[in-house]
Amino acid sequence: MGRCAAEDPIAEAILRTAARHVAEAAEAVCPRLESSEVALTGGLFRMGAPLLAPVREELAARLPGVRVTEAAGDPLDGALCVAAALAADELRLPRDPALLSVV
Template sequence: TDRPAVLASFAPEVAACAASTVGDPVARDVLRAAARHLADSAAAVCPDTGEDRVALTGGLFKMGDPLLVPLRAELTQRVPHARQVPAAGTPLDGAVRIAVDLAGDRLTLPRDEHMLYVMTEKGTTLPSVPRKGDSPTLSDK
């Protein structure tokens, strides 16, 4: 069973309940919590230096304002220096770019130790570009 797909299949109904004229408070809370988690991910990969871009990609964003309104508020609070931009491609394009950058020793990973760290034979470190022979494992805490 594809558990993420099963859970994601409820998203349109949750959005519809949140957007109804009465506005189901539980559905709104679910979407606010989702917005917080998405903003946490954006904050992990957007350092405080420079101008960063955040692209909202994937099917969840098709639900519109019930998710986008709380998400934009969270992004403004968590990563005020970042600006929202259209996606430069598909999620597959992004995965290919990461693989190419990793193979070319040009990949930079997020430096938020709460979101991502690298485990090597020598111990746990902050994210860095894995080197040949390190056998790194990316994991969340």
């Protein structure tokens, strides 16, 4: 779809809608501080500009002053980071069993 977006208005509209939803989700959880960051993570962002450009536009409109950054790693890196924080009792995520369970 990303390859088609420049020439296909339907593909472009789908990506713009997706970008809006990504920005809405970030807006819902991001504190409105000048030092806040939003990291763009996940395989869909490998699509590049067809998705990244509208996501950045939406984030700039919804969260002015918030810095957009690339992911520091892949999903496995994130899982290892969460596991290390759990082991050290330093996890700063909400302890919600629907979101994270330790077995």
